[in-house]
Amino acid sequence: MGHRGEDETYRRIKARFWSEGMKKSVKKWVQSCLSCQKRSQNLQREQGKSTETSTIFERVGMDAFHIKSGRWKYMVVARDDFSGWPETVGLVKLTAKAVSEWFTSEWICRYGSPKEVTVDGGQSLEKNCKMQ
Structure with missing residues (x-):
């Protein structure tokens, strides 16, 4: 959702999904996101590691x-x-096949293949999906 903080993330998700306790889930998710925490604390980027990109849809x-x-469960x-730019999908099962078919x-199919796809380091995708 762009690491834009709890309120903006909730607003964007709420536009497409709703579930009991969703605001609390979004808050927990944002608080567990390393990128969100770095941004909110205004920490400087590690020297030598640039996350800048110069082209749209180059890195996702x-x-x-x-x-x-x-x-949906996930x-x-x-x-x-x-x-x-965000895209979201609700899934019943979090599998590599479901994620790769959706992606x-x-x-x-809409934007072309990015040069790089990164995962925030959360366990959900890494644990359930071994993406090639």
């Missing part, structure tokens, strides 16, 4: 988290690092 960050919804978020059909 992905993350997933549990949601409490009648239909939400996956992909966000372009340059523009901040291919909804991101790559």
Whole structure:
């Protein structure tokens, strides 16, 4: 969702999804996001590691988290690092196949293949999806 903080993340998710306790889940997710915490504390980037990108859809960050919804169990978020453009999907099961099919059909087919896809370091995607 762009590491834009709790309120903006909640607002954007709420536009497409709703579930009991969602605001609390979003708050917990933002608080557990290393990138959000670095941004909110205005920490300087590690020397020699640039996260700057110069082209739209060149680098995409992905993350997933549990949601409490009648239909969906997980939400996956992909966000372009340059523009901040987000795409989301609700999934019943968090599997490599489901994530890759969604990412291919909804991101790559529209915007092209990014040079790099990164995961925030959260365990949901890394644990459940071994993406190649």
